[in-house]
Amino acid sequence: MASPVVQALMEAKVRALIDPPRSWGAQEKAAFLQLPRELQVFYGNREEQRDREVRRCQTERADCLKKLAVAEAQLEEAQAQISKLNEAIKRLEAASVQTETAA
Structure with missing residues:
Protein backbone atom coordinates (compact mmCIF):
# COMPACT_ATOMS: atom_id res chain seq x y z
CA MET A 1 0.00 0.00 0.00
CA ALA A 2 1.24 3.50 -0.86
CA SER A 3 2.21 5.91 1.86
CA PRO A 4 -0.30 8.63 2.76
CA VAL A 5 1.92 11.25 1.11
CA VAL A 6 2.16 9.31 -2.15
CA GLN A 7 -1.56 8.59 -1.99
CA ALA A 8 -2.34 12.30 -1.49
CA LEU A 9 -0.05 13.26 -4.38
CA MET A 10 -1.71 10.71 -6.66
CA GLU A 11 -5.17 11.95 -5.73
CA ALA A 12 -4.14 15.56 -6.33
CA LYS A 13 -2.73 14.59 -9.72
CA VAL A 14 -5.98 12.81 -10.66
CA ARG A 15 -8.05 15.84 -9.56
CA LEU A 33 -3.53 14.64 -22.69
CA GLN A 34 0.03 15.35 -23.89
CA LEU A 35 -0.55 19.12 -24.01
CA ASN A 45 -12.88 26.07 -22.11
CA ARG A 46 -13.14 26.79 -25.81
CA GLU A 47 -14.85 23.46 -26.48
CA GLU A 48 -17.29 24.10 -23.62
CA GLN A 49 -18.16 27.48 -25.17
CA ARG A 50 -18.64 25.84 -28.55
CA ASP A 51 -20.82 23.11 -27.06
CA ARG A 52 -22.98 25.70 -25.27
CA GLU A 53 -23.41 27.65 -28.51
CA VAL A 54 -24.32 24.51 -30.44
CA ARG A 55 -26.92 23.61 -27.78
CA ARG A 56 -28.28 27.17 -27.85
CA CYS A 57 -28.62 27.02 -31.64
CA GLN A 58 -30.31 23.62 -31.46
CA THR A 59 -32.79 24.95 -28.90
CA GLU A 76 -54.15 26.01 -43.24
CA GLU A 77 -57.13 27.06 -41.13
CA ALA A 78 -57.25 30.48 -42.83
CA GLN A 79 -57.09 28.86 -46.27
CA ALA A 80 -59.98 26.57 -45.32
CA GLN A 81 -62.02 29.57 -44.19
CA ILE A 82 -61.23 31.44 -47.42
CA SER A 83 -62.32 28.41 -49.42
CA LYS A 84 -65.61 28.27 -47.52
CA LEU A 85 -66.14 32.01 -48.04
CA ASN A 86 -65.43 31.67 -51.77
CA GLU A 87 -67.99 28.86 -52.00
CA ALA A 88 -70.54 30.99 -50.12
CA ILE A 89 -69.90 33.93 -52.46
CA LYS A 90 -70.40 31.68 -55.49
CA ARG A 91 -73.69 30.40 -54.05
CA LEU A 92 -74.85 33.96 -53.34
CA GLU A 93 -73.87 35.08 -56.84
CA ALA A 94 -75.71 32.10 -58.35
CA ALA A 95 -78.79 32.85 -56.25
CA SER A 96 -78.60 36.51 -57.25
CA VAL A 97 -78.42 35.59 -60.93
CA GLN A 98 -81.42 33.25 -60.54
CA THR A 99 -83.41 35.96 -58.76
CA GLU A 100 -82.63 38.51 -61.49
CA THR A 101 -83.55 36.02 -64.21
CA ALA A 102 -86.79 35.11 -62.49
CA ALA A 103 -87.76 38.74 -62.07
Missing part, protein backbone atom coordinates in the same frame (compact mmCIF):
# COMPACT_ATOMS: atom_id res chain seq x y z
CA ALA A 16 -5.82 18.09 -11.65
CA LEU A 17 -6.49 16.10 -14.82
CA ILE A 18 -8.63 17.82 -17.38
CA ASP A 19 -10.91 15.60 -19.42
CA PRO A 20 -10.46 15.89 -23.17
CA PRO A 21 -13.41 17.35 -25.06
CA ARG A 22 -16.12 14.72 -25.56
CA SER A 23 -16.53 15.47 -29.26
CA TRP A 24 -12.89 14.73 -30.02
CA GLY A 25 -11.80 11.38 -31.43
CA ALA A 26 -9.46 8.94 -29.69
CA GLN A 27 -6.32 10.30 -31.39
CA GLU A 28 -7.21 13.89 -30.55
CA LYS A 29 -7.97 12.94 -26.94
CA ALA A 30 -4.60 11.23 -26.62
CA ALA A 31 -2.86 14.29 -28.06
CA PHE A 32 -4.86 16.53 -25.69
CA PRO A 36 0.65 21.42 -21.25
CA ARG A 37 -2.02 22.10 -18.63
CA GLU A 38 -2.50 25.71 -19.79
CA LEU A 39 -3.37 24.55 -23.30
CA GLN A 40 -5.65 21.84 -21.94
CA VAL A 41 -7.52 24.49 -19.94
CA PHE A 42 -7.68 26.78 -22.99
CA TYR A 43 -8.96 24.09 -25.35
CA GLY A 44 -11.30 22.66 -22.72
CA GLU A 60 -33.43 28.02 -31.01
CA ARG A 61 -34.02 25.82 -34.06
CA ALA A 62 -36.46 23.63 -32.14
CA ASP A 63 -38.35 26.74 -30.97
CA CYS A 64 -38.48 28.07 -34.53
CA LEU A 65 -39.80 24.74 -35.82
CA LYS A 66 -42.56 24.80 -33.18
CA LYS A 67 -43.52 28.34 -34.17
CA LEU A 68 -43.46 27.36 -37.84
CA ALA A 69 -45.78 24.42 -37.16
CA VAL A 70 -48.22 26.76 -35.38
CA ALA A 71 -48.04 29.28 -38.24
CA GLU A 72 -48.59 26.53 -40.82
CA ALA A 73 -51.64 25.28 -38.90
CA GLN A 74 -53.02 28.82 -38.74
CA LEU A 75 -52.39 29.28 -42.46
Whole structure:
Protein backbone atom coordinates (compact mmCIF):
# COMPACT_ATOMS: atom_id res chain seq x y z
CA MET A 1 0.00 0.00 0.00
CA ALA A 2 1.24 3.50 -0.86
CA SER A 3 2.21 5.91 1.86
CA PRO A 4 -0.30 8.63 2.76
CA VAL A 5 1.92 11.25 1.11
CA VAL A 6 2.16 9.31 -2.15
CA GLN A 7 -1.56 8.59 -1.99
CA ALA A 8 -2.34 12.30 -1.49
CA LEU A 9 -0.05 13.26 -4.38
CA MET A 10 -1.71 10.71 -6.66
CA GLU A 11 -5.17 11.95 -5.73
CA ALA A 12 -4.14 15.56 -6.33
CA LYS A 13 -2.73 14.59 -9.72
CA VAL A 14 -5.98 12.81 -10.66
CA ARG A 15 -8.05 15.84 -9.56
CA ALA A 16 -5.82 18.09 -11.65
CA LEU A 17 -6.49 16.10 -14.82
CA ILE A 18 -8.63 17.82 -17.38
CA ASP A 19 -10.91 15.60 -19.42
CA PRO A 20 -10.46 15.89 -23.17
CA PRO A 21 -13.41 17.35 -25.06
CA ARG A 22 -16.12 14.72 -25.56
CA SER A 23 -16.53 15.47 -29.26
CA TRP A 24 -12.89 14.73 -30.02
CA GLY A 25 -11.80 11.38 -31.43
CA ALA A 26 -9.46 8.94 -29.69
CA GLN A 27 -6.32 10.30 -31.39
CA GLU A 28 -7.21 13.89 -30.55
CA LYS A 29 -7.97 12.94 -26.94
CA ALA A 30 -4.60 11.23 -26.62
CA ALA A 31 -2.86 14.29 -28.06
CA PHE A 32 -4.86 16.53 -25.69
CA LEU A 33 -3.53 14.64 -22.69
CA GLN A 34 0.03 15.35 -23.89
CA LEU A 35 -0.55 19.12 -24.01
CA PRO A 36 0.65 21.42 -21.25
CA ARG A 37 -2.02 22.10 -18.63
CA GLU A 38 -2.50 25.71 -19.79
CA LEU A 39 -3.37 24.55 -23.30
CA GLN A 40 -5.65 21.84 -21.94
CA VAL A 41 -7.52 24.49 -19.94
CA PHE A 42 -7.68 26.78 -22.99
CA TYR A 43 -8.96 24.09 -25.35
CA GLY A 44 -11.30 22.66 -22.72
CA ASN A 45 -12.88 26.07 -22.11
CA ARG A 46 -13.14 26.79 -25.81
CA GLU A 47 -14.85 23.46 -26.48
CA GLU A 48 -17.29 24.10 -23.62
CA GLN A 49 -18.16 27.48 -25.17
CA ARG A 50 -18.64 25.84 -28.55
CA ASP A 51 -20.82 23.11 -27.06
CA ARG A 52 -22.98 25.70 -25.27
CA GLU A 53 -23.41 27.65 -28.51
CA VAL A 54 -24.32 24.51 -30.44
CA ARG A 55 -26.92 23.61 -27.78
CA ARG A 56 -28.28 27.17 -27.85
CA CYS A 57 -28.62 27.02 -31.64
CA GLN A 58 -30.31 23.62 -31.46
CA THR A 59 -32.79 24.95 -28.90
CA GLU A 60 -33.43 28.02 -31.01
CA ARG A 61 -34.02 25.82 -34.06
CA ALA A 62 -36.46 23.63 -32.14
CA ASP A 63 -38.35 26.74 -30.97
CA CYS A 64 -38.48 28.07 -34.53
CA LEU A 65 -39.80 24.74 -35.82
CA LYS A 66 -42.56 24.80 -33.18
CA LYS A 67 -43.52 28.34 -34.17
CA LEU A 68 -43.46 27.36 -37.84
CA ALA A 69 -45.78 24.42 -37.16
CA VAL A 70 -48.22 26.76 -35.38
CA ALA A 71 -48.04 29.28 -38.24
CA GLU A 72 -48.59 26.53 -40.82
CA ALA A 73 -51.64 25.28 -38.90
CA GLN A 74 -53.02 28.82 -38.74
CA LEU A 75 -52.39 29.28 -42.46
CA GLU A 76 -54.15 26.01 -43.24
CA GLU A 77 -57.13 27.06 -41.13
CA ALA A 78 -57.25 30.48 -42.83
CA GLN A 79 -57.09 28.86 -46.27
CA ALA A 80 -59.98 26.57 -45.32
CA GLN A 81 -62.02 29.57 -44.19
CA ILE A 82 -61.23 31.44 -47.42
CA SER A 83 -62.32 28.41 -49.42
CA LYS A 84 -65.61 28.27 -47.52
CA LEU A 85 -66.14 32.01 -48.04
CA ASN A 86 -65.43 31.67 -51.77
CA GLU A 87 -67.99 28.86 -52.00
CA ALA A 88 -70.54 30.99 -50.12
CA ILE A 89 -69.90 33.93 -52.46
CA LYS A 90 -70.40 31.68 -55.49
CA ARG A 91 -73.69 30.40 -54.05
CA LEU A 92 -74.85 33.96 -53.34
CA GLU A 93 -73.87 35.08 -56.84
CA ALA A 94 -75.71 32.10 -58.35
CA ALA A 95 -78.79 32.85 -56.25
CA SER A 96 -78.60 36.51 -57.25
CA VAL A 97 -78.42 35.59 -60.93
CA GLN A 98 -81.42 33.25 -60.54
CA THR A 99 -83.41 35.96 -58.76
CA GLU A 100 -82.63 38.51 -61.49
CA THR A 101 -83.55 36.02 -64.21
CA ALA A 102 -86.79 35.11 -62.49
CA ALA A 103 -87.76 38.74 -62.07
